[in-house]
Amino acid sequence: MESYQFVFIAQLMNKVLGLMNIFSHFLQQKDQNIIEVVSLVKSTKAKFQDLRESGWNDLLEDVNSFCVKNKIDILNMKEMNHRSRRVRHPITNYHHFRVDIFCQVIDQISLEMENRFSESNTELLTCLACLDPRDKFSNFCETKLLNLVELYSCDFSFIDQMELKEQLQVWIYEMRTNELFSGVQTISEVCKKMVELKVHNSFHLVYRLIELALVLLVVTATIERVFSVMNIIKTDLHNKMRDDYLTDCLVCYIERDVFRSIDNEIIMQHFQNMKTRMLDLPQL
Structure with missing residues (x-):
């Protein structure tokens, strides 16, 4: 926890999560204005692009300032990265932190946002917003x-x-x-x-x-939620499951609010009454 890389990643995540915080809270509101959602998507994408292009120096300054206050050794960005010495083409600390970590994290988030909020999807939402009665x-x-x-x-x-x-x-x-x-x-x-x-x-x-x-x-x-839970359900163990069983598993994750409203005792009793069993399930 006292390494320079740990501090760097922590500060980077602080900036990234800070940018996503407003966007995430807005999406969780039930009375969303679709036009505002589309506008916020575009502005969030622009902020991440701005962070990638001009946020490096500010981030590095915050990391170094934290390290000085907490007596953590500051790395020289021009020196060779010690983890790359065994590699055929060693890289500098600057390349490791800016390209391999800083840019890669931002690019992954930007790509994910582009996949979920593509130009066609935002255009569709804009069209649907024309029917908003407010x-x-x-x-x-x-x-x-x-x-x-x-x-x-x-x-x-x-x-x-x-x-x-x-x-x-x-x-x-x-x-x-x-x-x-x-x-x-x-x-x-x-x-x-x-x-x-x-x-x-x-x-x-x-x-x-x-x-x-x-x-x-x-x-x-619904499609977005299905793809989100696929990574949870579709494991190596479940790769050969039948379609009907896969659907049942997906429903539990997609309709979380419905399943949370069902008491565990009711589920256990239903399971117990399906057929005669050697042992009774214990009461919760």
């Missing part, structure tokens, strides 16, 4: 919604797309002027209110577009 549909953009519909030609024919354009103009006017829709806060509430007032038949194409938006929001989040 502030009287302040994010509404007819052009973006029509562009989204073009991607799903199986659900919207060319004639449907032409008719949808006219429906959207009348629909958005109805949403902004009808007091019955003033209290809705989410896209799903808009959908429910349209059914309650029986206006979903009049705006059947807009209603279909809202259904598509709700499906995309759920599917995108």
